[in-house]
Amino acid sequence: MEAKQELNPAQQEVLAELGAPKEQRxxxxxxxxxxxxxxxxxxxxxxxxxxDLREGEKPxxxxxxxxxxxxxxxxCERKFVFEQAEPFEWKVPIARGTIAHKAIELSVHWRRELDPMTLVDEAMARRGEGIDPLADWLQTISETERAELRGTTNDLVLKFLECFPPLKPxxxxxxxxxxxxxxxxxxxxxxxxxxxxxxxxxxxxxxxxxxxxxxxxxxxxxxxxxxxxxxxxxxxxxxxxxxxxxxxxxxxxxxxxxxxxxxxxxxxxxxxxxxxxxxxxSGQRDATTATGPACRWCPVRHDCDDGKRHLADDEDTTLGAGW
Structure with missing residues (x-):
């Protein structure tokens, strides 16, 4: 008979936070x-x-x-408008979440030892057999991209298995x-x-x-x-x-x-x-900007005066705090 797995403190905390007696629900x-x-x-x-006034949409x-x-x-509305105009492309940082979720799903009914990398490989294989854009991307990525996807997804799945108790059906x-x-x-x-x-x-x-x-x-x-x-x-x-x-x-x-x-x-x-x-x-008004930490990696930061000023002020504050 398989020994009952002992839960680490992080897993015990998950049980405590997510569970509740019926009378408390x-x-x-x-x-x-x-x-x-x-x-x-x-x-x-x-x-x-x-x-029906939206640009690029049919009535x-x-x-x-x-x-x-x-x-x-x-x-930030300006960032929103820019990204809406950009075509969606699968990339490793986006795909790793989807693959990790599939691996976690497999772990619920997995009858062998829960090895994160094996779960990731099985998840990639299952998603790669589909007829959707993700499957097309998985079938054509380079070995470098595949290795990066396996490694970063394995990290997510490993952390999940470390922090969450085994999910019972x-x-x-x-x-x-x-x-x-x-x-x-x-x-x-x-x-x-x-x-x-x-x-x-x-x-x-x-x-x-x-x-x-x-x-x-x-x-x-x-x-x-x-x-x-x-x-x-x-x-x-x-x-x-x-x-x-x-x-x-x-x-x-x-x-x-x-x-x-x-x-x-x-x-x-x-x-x-x-x-x-x-x-x-629909072009009824122009997009506004909203500055913040995300300005550092915003795709329109080089052409955004508000963003440039925010980053310059933030850099000045950071430098000043160091002296």
């Missing part, structure tokens, strides 16, 4: 999903005529809205969970959550949505999960119980419990973001 009203849907419909209805085309687009347009784990809500048959809100654990019990919330991150913490990361929580609440009626951004490099959480106020504030954010997108894409 909140209940939500049966009409909540309809109220959220109606709030989105009311907020977006005045924008329906603007949909009747739907508008697809993702967490990334919302985050970009509610940040009884916990209903799901990776790359697809979520989609359509408003007025024209606005399509969609996304994929990194990891979902648990399920609702009637009107009692039980699901936890997890977003896996690397690098520094940011309060803006919470907005991604709030967007997913809104979509899931409209989809099944009972919202997730908790939202957890997990930083693999640090072994640390950002935790937020889901409330009705949080969901309705997310509706307002979505409506605001979509209005900005439509105003910009």
């Amino acid at each position: 909140p209940r939500f009203g049966a009409m909540l999903r309809h109220e959220l849907q109606r709030a989105l419909e009311d907020g977006l209805e005045p924008m329906l005529p603007m949909l 009747g085309d739907s508008m697809f809205v993702s967490k990334y687009a919302l985050g970009q347009v509610l940040g 009884a916990w209903y784990p799901s990776t790359e969970t697809s979520l989609r809500v359509e408003i007025h048959d024209r606005f399509v809100l969609s996304g994929r959550c990194d990891l979902s654990i648990g399920v609702a019990d009637g009107d009692r919330a039980g699901k936890v949505l997890v977003d896996l991150k690397t690098g520094s913490t940011s309060i803006h990361h919470r907005d991604d999960l709030r967007f997913y929580a809104l979509l899931d609440a409209i989809r099944i009626g009972t919202p997730p119980r908790r939202l957890a951004t997990y930083y693999l490099d640090q072994g640390r959480f950002q935790i937020e419990d889901v409330t009705e106020d949080l969901l309705f504030s997310t509706v307002a954010r979505v409506v605001d973001g979509i209005e900005r997108m439509l105003m910009l894409s």
Whole structure:
């Protein structure tokens, strides 16, 4: 008989943060999903005529809205406009997350020893057998790119296995969970959550949505999960119980419990973001700039006067602090 695996402190913390007794899990009203849907419909209805004014779109085309687009347009609009015009290309930093999620999915039902590199290789093989753009990219990348993808993805999967307890099928784990809500048959809100654990019990919330991150913490990361929580609440009626951004490099959480106020504030954010997108894409106003740490790697930083001034001021402050 296989010995029970002992959990390290990081894994024990994950269990403590994500689990909760049934009596501590909140209940939500049966009409909540309809109220959220109606709030989105009311907020977006005045924008329906603007949909057919978008540059490069045909009359009747739907508008697809993702967490990334919302985050970009509610940040620096000029950067958003630039990136919208750039064609999407698969690259190692983008693909590694998708491959890592597939490897984590395989680990749930893996009957052999959990070796991260083996899981990564199997995940790459599975995704490479598809008929989508990622499969095409995997089939044509150079050996250097393949080696880089294997190495960086292995690092993510290893950190996940170190920090998370083994995901039991009884916990209903799901990776790359697809979520989609359509408003007025024209606005399509969609996304994929990194990891979902648990399920609702009637009107009692039980699901936890997890977003896996690397690098520094940011309060803006919470907005991604709030967007997913809104979509899931409209989809099944009972919202997730908790939202957890997990930083693999640090072994640390950002935790937020889901409330009705949080969901309705997310509706307002979505409506605001979509209005900005439509105003910009229809040429009704020029894009504004917003400076911050992201200016250092912004693709338009060399032609952005606001960004240049911000970086110059930031450099002066840094140098001054060193003396």
